[in-house]
Amino acid sequence: MAAFRFNFGKEEADSIQGEQGPPENTEPAAEIVHRPQPGIAFFTEKASIAEGLALVKGIISSDEAATIFSDQRIAASDLLPGKYEGGFKLWECSLDLCKTLLSRYSVAPDRVLTDSELTTDLKGTKVLELGCGHGLPGILALMSGAEVHFQDYNHEVLRRLTIPNVIANMERLPRSRPRPATRYFSGDWRLVGEHLTSRGYGGHYDLILSSETIYSVPAQERLLECIKQLLQPPHGVALIAAKRYYFGVGGGTKSFRNLVEEDGIFEVSVVAQVDDTASGNVREVLMLKFPASIHPYFL
Template identity: 85%
Template sequence: MADGAEPAFRFNFGKEESDKVQEEQGAPEYNEPAAELVFRPQPGIAFYTEEVPIAEGLSLVKGIISSDEAATILSDQRVASSDLVPGKYEGGFKLWECTFDLCKELISRYKVAPERVLTDPDMGSELQGKRVLELGCGHGLPGILTLMCGAEVHFQDYNQEVLRRLTIPNAISNMERLPRSRPRPSTRYFAGDWRLVGEHLTGKGYGGHYDIILSSETIYSVPAQERLLECIKQLLQPPHGIALIAAKRYYFGVGGGTKSFRSLVERDGIFETSVVAQVEDKASGNVREVLMLKFPAAIVPYFL
């Protein structure tokens, strides 16, 4: 387990509650309207942080918000004892292991020199100038990493309060650590259900499509997978855009994981999918994977 991460992703309920959640998944009430957030500091609200190692030579800052605090912020005491309250909360205030796997994949794929991220005034990488969207961002560390490397980044989470109280302060705290001469790419923040967010971003003059779409620990259930895939289909830029999805092979008790998500993507037929990184978690008996979704090579000539 990576330093600073919560224990292995699990939902804090027993078998009876697990069965109930699975029964309710057929028609989840995810209908939070899409909206863009404009950040306004809230005086008197403390923001406590800690550093977490991302790679050798690079640590990022993340906020610390307990389950009890999250329950107070969301005005729902169920959040204090459960990481999944359908239609209300999906663990956004916690930091899960697959976030680190996704950050490492970004560093490797886009030739980021970790030791230069916080110190080099002329930091350059293949992320420079990319348009990036992180879906279900929570802490937002993968998106923040790409932002620090020169990408324009949009962050999305179902809950507005997760963005206000965690994602945005995390982004500000990390960007403040960069050399003053480093350009600051633009960021935007969006809350709401994935299907509604997809429609919002394609219809409101936001540019519509992204070179890279990121998501971590979001495909734990079949309904979540279906909503995420629909959003990616709406927003990924053809022909060369890619989506990187970090998750566990199985999420016991809720039925999702990378194996079932790959099957869904293959049945849908829009994207090719492959495993680009894999970590065996011996402690949990599970496997963490990073999946890549891309447009099939056969369609690329039609977009050129």
């Protein structure tokens, strides 16, 4: 797996920071129905999650991503504001989030692929992964018995990567293992929350997952508003995995914690931490939950 990076230098980072208003894509949020695409090769490799467990992930190069979006700028950048949010990359913090799911929800990694019945604390829960990309945290929750909905800004990412990843991993399970439901949604977070709460999709989730999505302050604000719309009170939990700082674009777990605390709706804490000595940064998993007394916003 390639090391985490936002593939831009200082000048491009400054440009991105200046463009971080509402995305150019103003299409309504939409549900993506899986339709097989014959003739499109799907190459995979394994991503190690823990001892005894590796998940399958698709391989889509930067050049292929540029072709899919008909934009050669994507071949040289992991992020193109308003058009592409890096969904074809596997970011390090998504693996951190998978490890957190294993530990917090009593998922035995060596049993995920083998047991005909898997007992976990995720069984029967309703989960949403926001900005899913490869969707490995959501896939792990699905394999552990949760109903999972996947959301990404780009429908191309869902069709060409997320859905094939889900299928490839679920095919590895024992045939007798129940297959919980999945759904897929594309669109900006400002529209997704309203879409899911107003179109008969059930609207609220026991667990919301997201990784490497709070790299900028505007992204943080949109993500928090979406979580406020969709997290089920009083016991719903959101787990957000990211780096402490994203140099050049102003985001990270430190600024996101400040935003959540100032907003006052959720309690926020660090539940996992990885010191990345190679980059001089720290990767963290944050937990958002409702306080003991529910905020009037939700009454």
